[in-house]
Amino acid sequence: MSPNTDFTVSEYHFYTPRYYLLMLCLIPLFLIDFNEKRIFISALVINVICILSFDFVHNIAGVGHNDFGFEFEQYYQATIMPVVLLFFLYGSILFYKYENKKYEEKILQLKDELKEFNDELEEEIDLAKNVVEALLPKQKANIKGYEVEAGLKWFKDIGGDFYTYHKIDDDHDLLFLADVSGKGVAGSVVVSIINACLETHLTKDTFNLESFLLNLNKVVFNSCGGEKYVTAWCGLLNHKTGTLKSINSGHPPPIVVKENGEKIIHLKAGSTIIGFFDEEFNVSSEEIQLEKGDLLFAYTDGITEAQNEKDEFFEQVYDLDELLSSCVKNKKNNAVEVLMKKIGSFTNGKYSQDDMTYIALSKNSN
DSSP, X not given: OOTTOOOOHHHHHHHTHHHHHHHHTTGGGGTSOHHHHHHHHHHHHHHHHHHHHHHIIIIISOOOGGGGTSOHHHHHHHHHHHHHHHHHHHHHHHHHHHXXXXXHHHHXXXXXXXXXXXXXXHHHHHHHHHHHHHHSOXXXXXXXXXXXXXXXXXXXXSOSEEEEEEEOSSSEEEEEEEEESSOHHHHHHHHHHHHHHHHHHHTXXXXXXXXXXXXXXXXXXXXXXXXXXXXXXXXXXXXXXXEEEEEEESSOOOEEEETTTTEEEEOXXXXXXXXXXXXXXXXXXXXXXXXXXXXXXXXXXXXXTOBOTTOOBHHXXXXXXXHHHHHHHSTTSOXXXXXXXXXXXXXXXXXXXXXXXXXXXXXXXX
16 A cells, blocks of 8 residues: 555455355346346446545555545445445346236236237137128028129128128018117127028018118117117118119118219118117108119118228228229229229228128119
8 A cells, every 4th residue: 555545454454355245246246137247347447436436546646535535434334335325226126027927927817818909809800700791691682683793891700891782572572771879799799690580571471671670670689789780771672673672771872873874872861879868769761763774782881981092081082983984984994893893993902991881783784
């Protein structure tokens, strides 16, 4: 030590243990991660620099601790205490790692349980999807003198859109299109209710549209308590006379293109939405005469509300009436095919936010 030092021998021995504490601080470095090593090695280096700076000034330059302007106890706090605090900081990190490991094990357990739950949910969704797909028509409708095209594209794995057609008798055919509020399994359950109600009425000697919708409203309301509702369109076609009886239950009005595309009719008459009201459900209907070359297009709102990457709706950019009218005028183009290609191009095949379902009925011009 420098001859100018102010420390006594006993003070010197009291002062040197900081180097042993400094060495003890190196032990936890073998037990912590690389990122933690970098942080605490940096802190340790700073402490070492401080300690060596004091020793350099004291031993080499011959400056005593009084020359720094503080007593030995202050010098001790300035050199040894940072090392001691660093040591306890390491201890805190190790304790944190021990506790964190317990929580990580718990998180892994929860992940396994969540995966098991998701697997079960996917199985239920697949089952519901298979049920609804089984309810959809298996074959293309065969109505003498008419061409029928229909399609359904779900936004998710399964949705609440539904369509069907049935031969009622030798003269009449039923066309039906529905959109259940909400998506997923809950929507598919309501679809099953709708189909069951329809099948019940089809087994009767006579089929009446008004009676069917009144009963369907009661069944959906009682089953869902008003929490789920359905918009629907029903059409009863007399293919011999070309008369179509239409009932619209809160659904987007089907479009009828007549007179070689020069005239557009929207089928609006009907009732309120199905399943929302119990007693206050009144049904009305309208009839329209279909001529050769006429086109009827019934659809769910997923068609007009299809979105592109700019969050624009299809109906904001294109006029559905004009698209269908131009296709009817140009008899070489299939109206439905042109429309669906236009929607696919508009959405880029991935921005649609709802199920898309349609039924197109055209009277042969031959």
